[in-house]
Amino acid sequence: MHKVQSYTKSLIFSGFFALNIGFITSVSTAWADNHTPLEIVATFSVPADLVERVAGEHGNVTSLTPRGAEAHDWELTPSNFMALEDADIVFYNGFNLEQWMSQVRATLSEDVPLVELAAQADYPTLPIITGDYEGETDPHMWMDPRAAVAYVNVIAESLAEKQPAHADAFHQRAEDTVNALYALHQELTELLGTIPDNQRLLITSEAAFSYFADAYGFTHNGIWGTNSETEGTPSQVMRVIDLVNTRQPKALFWESTISDRHVTAIARDTQVEIAGPLYVDSLSSDEGPAADYFALMRHNARLLRDTLGGIQE
């Protein structure tokens, strides 16, 4: 009897102790999950813009790569390290776009969620069409607004999981953004639809427009496959000179984050005009033509329409 009593006592005691610990843990978790704004890090300006739209006033978003810089090759700066140390959650594009993710992983503490947007997005992937990485998954999915929708859905889910108290706000802002992205897709379809069929050839430095070309009915090629590889080798240049001579496109296009010297050399050699810049791997400055995702997509579409013989409004 005595034994039973003391056993019961110890059960009650340990139960009380466990309850106490549970209470303390849930209070500290609740504090961590509700503090506003969340410190959010994105690897470059394009995903940072999409994350900002969903986070609203509940997030403070920092882009590791500054606008105008190349997102494929980047080296973390002292301020990047500080941002990663403070981060509650980190978003990156993935599919090997950011060649420097091992540095990010090494810096982050293990409990900080690291969200790979393109890999988690529910959207069909396309392969890289040329170069050293030909056949691997092309990371530039956001160039189709419907894929950007899939990014936004992943962002909303991830933020809601991180901070359940504001889940409704994240989902509401995501829904507004998704509606705007579908409207953008419709607008671009009409705008680009005026380009004659025989002019729908989009040749750039980096072959980063496969998703865009697939969405809007272009044939696409680039001097190299992605900016992660050597740019402008003689064989890459010769291949595109052959292509230009065969297909006779109206223009070649250059992009904002890389030198236009290879495109310029090919254009000179083949007597085709050049146009640009197109924006892909970075937004422009606030004063530039691609200050946010929507402006980037509209700027590219108008430049293509105006250069390739589409009908201007």
Ligand SMILES: [Zn+2]
């Ligand atoms: Zn790229």
